[in-house]
Amino acid sequence: MEQINPFILKSLRHQKGWSQDRLAEMSGVNKQTISRIERGGKDTRDHTIRQLAQALGVIPAELTRKTLPSEDSQTEPARRRPKSRFRVSDTAGNYLYLISERYFIKPWQVLELAPLLFCWAAEMSLGERRTKIKKLEDACSAARAVEREMRHLPPSNLMYSEEKITAETRSIEANDIFGMCFGDDDFSDGSLHNQGDDEDNPFAVFLSKLTAEIGDVATFEGFSPIDYPIFEVCRKEALDMVGGDEVLAERILSGIVDLYEMPKELQDFAGKTEDRAAWVQAQADAFIKEQLKAIERRNKTKEAAP
CATH class of the missing domain: 1.10.260.40 (lambda repressor-like DNA-binding domains)
Structure with a gap:
């Protein structure tokens, strides 16, 4: 293996x-x-x-x-803007297209605004963590005060909570949005910390909660410092493009079909739904056919190898 x-x-x-x-x-x-x-x-x-x-x-x-x-x-992923130093996946490209239709904004304007919105989300996430750590500090202080009045009990031991407060405070001060800077010796109980986990890191948790608050416009699955974020936006717009066909909408949302290659006469959402759906179907069929051919070629090459 x-x-x-x-x-x-x-x-x-x-x-x-x-x-x-x-x-x-x-x-x-x-x-x-x-x-x-x-x-x-x-x-x-x-x-x-x-x-x-x-x-x-x-x-x-x-x-x-x-x-x-x-x-x-x-x-x-293929380049969307040759002069840029980064690449945008086909899925994200289609999301830009659908967002532009939903909010009457140009795709390039969304990209230009992205740094500001990311900073906002990151700082809001850090601010929420500061609030939570303050609550934990206050709770520990209150617990110590009450236990001091109960002299017949053993001395208070809140060491593990204090370790969490120290480590989390250091992470926040370092603008560590994914919770990556916790060390192996930060916690005395020896429990493993899922550093940067797709679903459980603090930024992913914050984005998941934020997405849930805006209803069915978007869904969020995960984001870590080494991966593409996994989310979905504007499913309704994708469905409207193809007359409510779930399969064809999924082809758009998954990036199999490139909306930027759609003929101009089909780009008006107000009409030609059947023609647009037929174009999406043809593009998806062509993509799948090419994938199957590529797999067949690789299999033949592997079989022919000594």
Whole structure:
């Protein structure tokens, strides 16, 4: 058995805009196994590696490489703006398109505003943590005061809570939004800390709560310092584009179909729903056909190898 590189598996999954549930559905590997692999350090059966590789459109050896894909690797998302030094996934590109339709704003304006909105979210997250740590400090002080009045009881021991306060305060002061700077010796009970975990790190928890407050416009699954954020926005707009067809809307939301390639005559949301749905279907079919051809070519190459 070999070890799958968890960073490569996550990178390939996020490039497609897939959640762990979606990868499980496409590969036939259960979500618990995928989650375990992405946490790293576990040997994986050969047939599981093959299933995941086939679903992601890569050869099995790609998943077990020791390094991340290179800057020019084909596994990286395509560039949206050639002059930029960063890359935007096809899924995020489609979200920009749908957001522009929902709020009557240009995609480039959303990108220009993104740094401000990220700073706002990060500072709001840190502020919420400051409030919570203050509550914990006040609770510990109140507990000590009450226990001092109960002299017949053993002395108060709130050391573990004090360790949490010290470590969390240091993390906040370092603007550590993902909770990455906790050390192995920060907590005396020896419990493991899931540093930067997709779902449990403080920034992911804050974004999840924030998303829940705005209703069904967006959903959020996870975000860590080494991965693409996993979220969804504007499902209603995607459905409206294709006359309510759930399958075709999913093709748009997953980035399989590039909305920026849509003919101009189909870009008006007010009409031509059937023609637009037919175009999305044709684009999705072409994409899936190419993926199947690529998998077949890789399999033939592997069989021909000595």
